[in-house]
Amino acid sequence: MRILLIEDESKVASFVKRGLVAERYAVDVASDGKQGLEFAMSFQYDLIILDLLLPGIDGNTVLKRIRAVDTKVPVLILTARDAVQDKVSNFEAGADDYLTKPFAFAELQVRVKALLRRGPVNRASTVRLRDLELDRLSQQVKRAGKRIELTTKEYSLLEYLMSNAGRVLSRNMIVEHVWDESFDGLTNVVDVYIRHLRKKVDDSHECKLIHTVRGVGYAVRDESEA
Amino acid sequence: MNNKSLRFKMTLWYAGLLAIALLMFGATVYVGLERHLNREMNESLVRQARTIGDEVLASVAARGSQFAVTEIDESYEPEVNGRFIRVTREDGNLLYQSHSPRDASFDATQLMPATGRDKEGYKPRMMNVGGKQLVLQGLLYETPAGDRFLIETGAPYQLIAAQLRSARLALALGTPVFLIAAALGGLILVRNSLRPLRAITEQAEQISSANLSQRLPVASTGDEVERLALSLNRMIERLEESIQHISRFSADVSHELRTPLTILRGELETMAQQRSRDAESLEMIGNSLEEIDRLTRIVDQLLIISRLDAGQAGMERELVNLGELAVSTAEQMRLLADEKKIAVHFSVEPKVYVAGDRLRLKQVLVNLLDNAIKYTAEMGNIELIVRAESGRALLGVADNGIGIAGRELPYVFDRFYRTDKARTRATGGAGLGLSIVKAIAAAHEGRVWITSTEGNGTTLWMELLLSPDPSELQLTDIERRTGAEQAMGLRELQAGAKGS
Numbered sequence: 111m112r113i114l115l116i117e118d119e120s121k122v123a124s125f126v127k128r129g130l131v132a133e134r135y136a137v138d139v140a141s142d143g144k145q146g147l148e149f150a151m152s153f154q155y156d157l158i159i160l161d162l163l164l165p166g167i168d169g170n171t172v173l174k175r176i177r178a179v180d181t182k183v184p185v186l187i188l189t190a191r192d193a194v195q196d197k198v199s200n201f202e203a204g205a206d207d208y209l210t211k212p213f214a215f216a217e218l219q220v221r222v223k224a225l226l227r228r229g230p231v232n233r234a235s236t237v238r239l240r241d242l243e244l245d246r247l248s249q250q251v252k253r254a255g256k257r258i259e260l261t262t263k264e265y266s267l268l269e270y271l272m273s274n275a276g277r278v279l280s281r282n283m284i285v286e287h288v289w290d291e292s293f294d295g296l297t298n299v300v301d302v303y304i305r306h307l308r309k310k311v312d313d314s315h316e317c318k319l320i321h322t323v324r325g326v327g328y329a330v331r332d333e334s335e336a
Numbered sequence: 337m338n339n340k341s342l343r344f345k346m347t348l349w350y351a352g353l354l355a356i357a358l359l360m361f362g363a364t365v366y367v368g369l370e371r372h373l374n375r376e377m378n379e380s381l382v383r384q385a386r387t388i389g390d391e392v393l394a395s396v397a398a399r400g401s402q403f404a405v406t407e408i409d410e411s412y413e414p415e416v417n418g419r420f421i422r423v424t425r426e427d428g429n430l431l432y433q434s435h436s437p438r439d440a441s442f443d444a445t446q447l448m449p450a451t452g453r454d455k456e457g458y459k460p461r462m463m464n465v466g467g468k469q470l471v472l473q474g475l476l477y478e479t480p481a482g483d484r485f486l487i488e489t490g491a492p493y494q495l496i497a498a499q500l501r502s503a504r505l506a507l508a509l510g511t512p513v514f515l516i517a518a519a520l521g522g523l524i525l526v527r528n529s530l531r532p533l534r535a536i537t538e539q540a541e542q543i544s545s546a547n548l549s550q551r552l553p554v555a556s557t558g559d560e561v562e563r564l565a566l567s568l569n570r571m572i573e574r575l576e577e578s579i580q581h582i583s584r585f586s587a588d589v590s591h592e593l594r595t596p597l598t599i600l601r602g603e604l605e606t607m608a609q610q611r612s613r614d615a616e617s618l619e620m621i622g623n624s625l626e627e628i629d630r631l632t633r634i635v636d637q638l639l640i641i642s643r644l645d646a647g648q649a650g651m652e653r654e655l656v657n658l659g660e661l662a663v664s665t666a667e668q669m670r671l672l673a674d675e676k677k678i679a680v681h682f683s684v685e686p687k688v689y690v691a692g693d694r695l696r697l698k699q700v701l702v703n704l705l706d707n708a709i710k711y712t713a714e715m716g717n718i719e720l721i722v723r724a725e726s727g728r729a730l731l732g733v734a735d736n737g738i739g740i741a742g743r744e745l746p747y748v749f750d751r752f753y754r755t756d757k758a759r760t761r762a763t764g765g766a767g768l769g770l771s772i773v774k775a776i777a778a779a780h781e782g783r784v785w786i787t788s789t790e791g792n793g794t795t796l797w798m799e800l801l802l803s804p805d806p807s808e809l810q811l812t813d814i815e816r817r818t819g820a821e822q823a824m825g826l827r828e829l830q831a832g833a834k835g836s
Contacts, residue, residue, distance in 0.1 A: 212602075
């Protein structure tokens with residue numbers, strides 16, 4: 111998988127590239143719009159990550175020119191602007207997803223992955239992690255064969271964590287996915303729900319599956335494997 | 337017509353002044369006419385008396401009194417002309433007296449005989465003769481032979497009165513007709529000259545922060561209205577510039593602040609993921625990341641406020657059932673309250689509708705409820721109130737928490753204001769929650785206020801303009817049914833909330 115990153119802030123470009131390379135993607139970095147366009151026209155990319163505020167040719171124009179020749183390549187926009195009209199105008203110009211700075215790298219990872227596997231998305235009806243089992247059709251959760259009763263919100267939260275098992279999800283990602291924008295900045299709601307979820311899922315078991323990553327967020331993973 | 341409109345006022349003033357002018361003019365003309373007619377009549381009476389003296393009485397001594405009587409009758413025909421003529425000798429003997437005129441305008445027999453008092457003649461006098469007014473003029477005439485006569489000539493006042501009457505009639509009828517015509521003309525004139533003003537008003541109503549690039553119509557007439565339109569347009573231009581400036585500024589600020597935050601966060605996350613880290617440095621990295629989160633939230637919230645202030649927040653306007661939104665939001669936050677064993681009670685009217693941005697109104701509810709939960713002790717109570725009150729939708733969140741001192745109340749909606757400095761870190765907010773609530777209320781043309789007694793709890797209120805209940809408007813059956821289901825759902829939620 112080859113990704114083009116068009117970003118003029120070299121420090122942002124550097125850690126994004128590092129992180130993506132660690133995930134075994136091949137990453138090319140272009141530091142302005144002109145170079146970005148040249149790269150995009152010369153090579154076949156699986157994904158383009160585009161910063162909007164670029165010197166020379168701005169991100170919007172780059173996006174339009176890329177779309178003029180290639181309508182398929184997924185484009186993920188990075189921007190510091192989060193006004194609704196900016197978002198709308200970018201989706202109209204052909205962006206596939208949108209990430210507002212500052213973002214948790216975990217969030218970028220999740221979105222990159224989602225965009226790359228857009229075709230055949232793995233939406234198996236049952237997700238398993240060790241002895242924890244979640245059935246998306248019946249919305250039932252079992253641990254070691256025993257059924258766990260969850261509220262709707264607890265279920266959505268666990269489903270989101272399980273679908274991204276092994277990945278750290280930031281509180282903001284969780285809030286936006288399980289609640290909505292109006293809960294932004296009220297991330298303690300996530301902590302409370304995680305606490306409840308833990309009580310039901312992990313408390314009576316030796317092997318804990320829900321993990322806190324300080325300052326980053328939460329992850330569901332089987333640490334005994336590592 | 338609106339009796340406060342400029343058109344009405346101008347026409348009223350104009351017509352009023354015109355009416356006063358017309359009345360004064362009419363009065364002057366009438367008085368002048370009356371004087372003129374009186375003088376004219378008096379002069380003609382004097383002239384007649386003098387002619388009688390010169391032509392008839394001068395030769396009485398030579399030709400005898402009978403000649404004088406016949407001569408006056410024949411030459412002046414007082415009965416035919418409707419005049420009165422009486423000639424009296426100096427000694428009081430009557431020489432001639434005319435009879436009542438044929439048109440019976442007065443009765444000559446009722447006239448008192450001339451007395452000796454009027455030896456020098458007299459000024460015109462008005463006599464009441466059998467109920468009819470007669471103007472009498474007395475002239476003392478001395479013949480060349482030395483005989484002296486008092487010649488009295490008279491005419492009925494009716495002659496003058498009739499003319500005055502028709503003049504009065506003409507004025508009384510003509511003035512209002514003229515006045516109405518002039519007022520109507522004035523009204524049309526004013527309306528025509530105010531028409532551009534109306535166009536300006538209509539256009540100005542349409543202009544909001546969302547379409548500030550529009551301008552008012554300018555009719556190039558060179559008058560005050562054109563000047564007004566031009567200066568209003570210049571004002572809109574300045575507004576547009578400053579709003580553009582604000583949104584440019586907030587875009588710049590967000591970029592300048594968010595880029596370094598992105599880098600910090602990215603680098604720290606990379607560090608945190610290296611498995612060789614010891615627990616102590618992981619703790620330090622975690623702390624730093626949490627502070628970056630806090631900074632990010634502050635930047636986000638400041639930008640939200642500044643955009644709301646500039647009216648550029650991309651506000652949606654839809655019909656929102658405030659009660660339903662309040663209950664569902666409270667349900668979503670139920671667990672937060674449960675954590676502290678706080679009971680949430682609902683006094684929610686089911687059909688309180690407002691026109692607003694659903695997500696932002698929800699943000700208000702989230703912020704208010706979050707605040708209430710934070711500042712209420714364990715086992716406390718929170719009441720969520722939604723009701724309609726004389727055209728206003730009221731939302732209230734009351735808690736029985738620690739309360740706020742009276743001197744602090746005016747500042748709670750200020751940015752970064754905290755009533756209890758010690759709580760800063762523990763409760764985690766940035767001190768911007770209520771500022772956002774206030775900005776959202778203001779963006780909805782509503783207002784917020786707070787009532788509190790220290791130790792007894794706090795109530796935060798938001799007041800918005802009430803929208804009519806859509807189910808009372810024309811609705812299809814399906815929509816009506818959904819409305820009923822929603823109302824039922826709301827009741828269930830209320831029951832559920834009360835039961836817990």
